[in-house]
Amino acid sequence: MKTLIFCTAWSDSAEHMRSRVGRWVEHHSRLPWPCSVELAVIGDGIAPEIPWPTGNYRAVNLEPHLGRPSHLDYPGWWRSFGYAATIAREAGCHRVWHVESDFFLDRWRMIVRMNEIEQGWIAFWCPRHGFPETAIQVIAEEHFDKLAELGRQCREFGGRHAEHVIPFTTIICDMKGDRYGEGETLPNEVPGLDFFGQCPGNISMIYEGAVTVRPT
Secondary structure (H helix, E strand, O other): OOEEEEEEEOOOOHHHHHHHHHHHHHHHHOOOOOOOEEEEEEEEOOOOOOOOOOOOOEEEEEOOOOOOOEOOEOHHHHHHHHHHHHHHHHOOOOEEEEEOOOOEEOOHHHHHHHHOOOOOEEEEEEOOOOEEEEEEEEEEHHHHHHHHHHHHOHHHOOOOOHHHOOOOOEEOOOOOOOEHHHOOOOHHHOOOOOEEEOOOOOEEEEOOOEEEEOOO
């Protein structure tokens, strides 16, 4: 089943673009996918002078920059998120995997679990906050219309968490991962992760649970 794997992106500097989006592209380009995949990065009006990382992926930059006016108002993300349906259809994909730009799939069993999903709108679980993890989703073709609609409604969700808006059909709670960037837990203290969320900029993810901490 051909799959679009995408992240949303915004950056205000070449260094941030390289360390975040470039790191995401590099990591996910080298994973051993069990299906045909197309990688994409969907930007929110990134300035033309900021270079995009090299790699085998589709780069889309939506104009104008909508941004995030407040903590619970992020129309730029909603628009980019919903636009994945358009890219998936253009690329002949029957399924979308959303993996946000500071999240990393890090074990074969996580990839296998995602690949087993052919129907529904699936999220995994965020233990830190006790809600569905919107940064990793599997969206089957049957829901592409709704995904696109959410993107078009990007200005209507101010004041609402995405976790309470997206119409998930199933939440999977038995994979090991969390938003580690919000806490003080070091990655080498949580071995065997299926995914790593909010990965700090000085961390390089290496497949099957290994991490490298770069000097700051």
